[in-house]
Amino acid sequence: MDLATFLVQCLNSVQYGLLLFLLSSGLTLIFGIMGVINLAHGSFYMIGAYMAFALAPYLGQHFITMLLVGVVLAVVLGYLLEWAFFSFLYERDHLQQVLMTFGLILVFEELRAILVGNDVHGVQPPEWLAGSFSLLGMMSYPWYRVFATVVCLIVAAAMYWMVNRTRLGMMVRAGASNRDMVRGLGIDIKRLYRIVFAMGVALAALAGMIAAPMASVYPNMGSSVLIICFVVVVIGGIGSITGALVASLLVGFVDTFGKVFFQELSGMSVYLLMAIILVWRPEGLMGKRS
Amino acid sequence: MTKTVWKLNSLKGALTLATLAALSGPVLAQEKIKVGFMLPASGTFAALGVAIENGFRMYVGEQGGKLAGREIEYFKVDDESDPARATDNVNRLIKRDKVDVIVGTVHSGVAMAMARAAKESNTILIVPNAGADAVTGPMCGPTIFRSSFSNWQTAYPMGVVAAKQENKKNAMTITWKYAAGEEAVAGFKEGFEKNGGKVHKQLTLPFPNVEFQALLTEIAAAKPDAVFAFFAGAGAVKFVKDYHAAGLSKTIPLYGPGFLTDGTLDAQGEAAQGMLTTLHYADELGTERDKVFRTNYAKSYKLMPDVYAVQGYDAAQMLAVGLKAAGGDVSKKDVFRAAVEKATIASPRGDFTLSKAHNPVQDIYLRKVEGKENKKLGVAVKGLADPARGCKL
Numbered sequence: 001m002d003l004a005t006f007l008v009q010c011l012n013s014v015q016y017g018l019l020l021f022l023l024s025s026g027l028t029l030i031f032g033i034m035g036v037i038n039l040a041h042g043s044f045y046m047i048g049a050y051m052a053f054a055l056a057p058y059l060g061q062h063f064i065t066m067l068l069v070g071v072v073l074a075v076v077l078g079y080l081l082e083w084a085f086f087s088f089l090y091e092r093d094h095l096q097q098v099l100m101t102f103g104l105i106l107v108f109e110e111l112r113a114i115l116v117g118n119d120v121h122g123v124q125p126p127e128w129l130a131g132s133f134s135l136l137g138m139m140s141y142p143w144y145r146v147f148a149t150v151v152c153l154i155v156a157a158a159m160y161w162m163v164n165r166t167r168l169g170m171m172v173r174a175g176a177s178n179r180d181m182v183r184g185l186g187i188d189i190k191r192l193y194r195i196v197f198a199m200g201v202a203l204a205a206l207a208g209m210i211a212a213p214m215a216s217v218y219p220n221m222g223s224s225v226l227i228i229c230f231v232v233v234v235i236g237g238i239g240s241i242t243g244a245l246v247a248s249l250l251v252g253f254v255d256t257f258g259k260v261f262f263q264e265l266s267g268m269s270v271y272l273l274m275a276i277i278l279v280w281r282p283e284g285l286m287g288k289r290s
Numbered sequence: 291m292t293k294t295v296w297k298l299n300s301l302k303g304a305l306t307l308a309t310l311a312a313l314s315g316p317v318l319a320q321e322k323i324k325v326g327f328m329l330p331a332s333g334t335f336a337a338l339g340v341a342i343e344n345g346f347r348m349y350v351g352e353q354g355g356k357l358a359g360r361e362i363e364y365f366k367v368d369d370e371s372d373p374a375r376a377t378d379n380v381n382r383l384i385k386r387d388k389v390d391v392i393v394g395t396v397h398s399g400v401a402m403a404m405a406r407a408a409k410e411s412n413t414i415l416i417v418p419n420a421g422a423d424a425v426t427g428p429m430c431g432p433t434i435f436r437s438s439f440s441n442w443q444t445a446y447p448m449g450v451v452a453a454k455q456e457n458k459k460n461a462m463t464i465t466w467k468y469a470a471g472e473e474a475v476a477g478f479k480e481g482f483e484k485n486g487g488k489v490h491k492q493l494t495l496p497f498p499n500v501e502f503q504a505l506l507t508e509i510a511a512a513k514p515d516a517v518f519a520f521f522a523g524a525g526a527v528k529f530v531k532d533y534h535a536a537g538l539s540k541t542i543p544l545y546g547p548g549f550l551t552d553g554t555l556d557a558q559g560e561a562a563q564g565m566l567t568t569l570h571y572a573d574e575l576g577t578e579r580d581k582v583f584r585t586n587y588a589k590s591y592k593l594m595p596d597v598y599a600v601q602g603y604d605a606a607q608m609l610a611v612g613l614k615a616a617g618g619d620v621s622k623k624d625v626f627r628a629a630v631e632k633a634t635i636a637s638p639r640g641d642f643t644l645s646k647a648h649n650p651v652q653d654i655y656l657r658k659v660e661g662k663e664n665k666k667l668g669v670a671v672k673g674l675a676d677p678a679r680g681c682k683l
Binding site: 001013073142144214221 | 504
């Protein structure tokens with residue numbers, strides 16, 4: 001592999017990793033901080049992708065507006081879902097959470113089948129992002145992938161700032177390590193959880209919207225990303241946003257280079273990575289030792 | 291007491307025997323032929339299952355609902371596209387419903403389990419899609435027929451065209467690491483290398499992974515003359531779009547078997563334009579037979595037919611030929627088999643006969659994507675028979 005190919009593969013790794021981060025940071029918030037095993041997280045990604053498909057005819061050329069509209073809709077959806085279903089789950093054991101959220105997957109898939117059918121759909125990137133440019137003289141790189149990378153970077157930075165520099169972030173971090181303490185301090189934990197959950201849904205939906213022009217929109221797209229999200233959360237350390245970022249990038253690199261160099265193992269390179277890391281650090285890279 | 295019971299029983303027995311003797315002939319002849327559909331009714335392949343069933347029922351409908359003078363009764367089982375459930379599902383048709391003929395399916399892994407069950411129970415099986423080479427290869431059987439294609443068969447001609455007509459010298463292949471993909475790639479390689487080309491690298495990724503960017507970068511770096519890809523459904527849409535987005539479609543032509551662009555053109559849009567693929571059917575064949583078929587299908591189902599509908603239609607034609615020779619008696623398996631083996635099926639795709647291993651010997655068309663259609667450019671290989679390696683019939 002020459003240097004140019006290597007650099008382009010690095011870019012691919014970062015781009016994939018950052019998209020994974022959008023997805024798994026939402027899961028980190030819900031699973032890691034609120035303690036809910038949310039199997040339906042992949043469905044939020046799917047809903048995001050279908051939102052992009054539904055909104056594209058009207059807002060496709062104003063792509064950033066479209067993303068903002070989608071995020072607002074997702075926040076509303078997350079708020080309602082938390083109120084209707086998830087608020088009852090925090091005190092339940094994991095088996096009940098798994099059953100409930102699995103049921104939600106089935107409901108979302110059926111609704112999708114009724115509303116938009118089982119076909120595969122494409123979403124065109126907006127015209128101003130449609131082309132590609134020559135990269136290091138060897139391959140044209142789609143502008144849209146650059147855009148996706150930039151958006152993911154901005155969101156990652158915003159997440160980092162929010163979690164580490166704001167009052168909300170402080171409460172979230174405190175809630176991750178000691179829920180009772182936060183409640184004891186008189187913080188409205190119900191409201192906090194509702195906000196955090198809505199954010200998680202919005203992040204997954206945003207990932208779906210961004211992925212739509214790259215990945216096309218199809219049934220069951222949510223379930224295929226769910227496992228990899230859990231892998232990221234476990235590698236990063238449950239509850240740690242920084243861990244999720246590091247783990248996402250790591251998974252992005254291992255998956256990308258695994259595909260190229262170890263064709264035979266590419267299906268399991270990511271799981272090998274997880275196994276190795278868990279042997280070395282059972283609590284994940286940034287997880288708290290208990 | 292005992293004696294009376296015995297007498298009564300023997301009387302009953304005699305009566306039953308007499309009734310049976312009197313009725314057996316005509317009763318059997320009037321009994322319906324039981325056709326068991328084992329097709330995907332849910333999941334990714336559901337639409338394909340519907341098209342196959344529509345095609346089959348349309349042919350039977352054209353014959354007035356009867357084949358060889360006997361009415362057809364349908365039984366249905368969802369194959370769930372799940373090989374692990376396949377044996378149970380097919381046994382529901384064979385053992386519970388006692389069907390005379392099984393028609394199915396789309397998924398190759400499921401079709402293999404069905405072939406095994408059909409062979410063991412000596413039931414007639416007509417495969418209306420699944421392309422696994424093994425079905426008419428090592429797994430072939432006297433009562434197993436295919437109305438569709440083998441994976442090898444749809445890809446080999448693309449290799450011939452790429453090397454001879456398009457003058458490509460070195461190619462790369464890319465597919466999912468699963469049986470259908472590997473068989474198609476092997477077919478392409480054989481056709482390409484026999485005609486002077488060389489496949490210098492074969493890329494794979496796990497099924498059903500669709501993050502292709504890393505492998506596209508490898509293709510861009512290697513700069514082959516051509517790329518052959520086998521993907522289907524959502525994966526086909528994404529691959530063709532990614533290939534286009536990476537700017538590769540301008541410099542390195544992308545080839546594939548027709549499944550790369552069949553039923554996916556709406557979603558692929560501009561990215562698929564001009565692509566060449568090979569398949570045993572195309573959207574515009576221009577023959578009288580095909581025109582009639584397409585008009586009737588569109589009228590019956592308010593849908594445009596596709597290759598799957600054709601394969602379902604021909605499955606019914608093959609059944610009709612066999613039944614007619616056997617005088618409607620499904621138990622005459624040897625007569626049934628001999629008739630289907632000798633027959634020429636007047637398919638909308640063009641006439642075809644069956645190879646010794648019961649796979650269609652058919653023209654494979656070269657098609658080009660224009661707008662939302664796979665237009666026929668010509669015949670890539672005429673009367674191509676699957677080599678049926680490993681079949682002992």
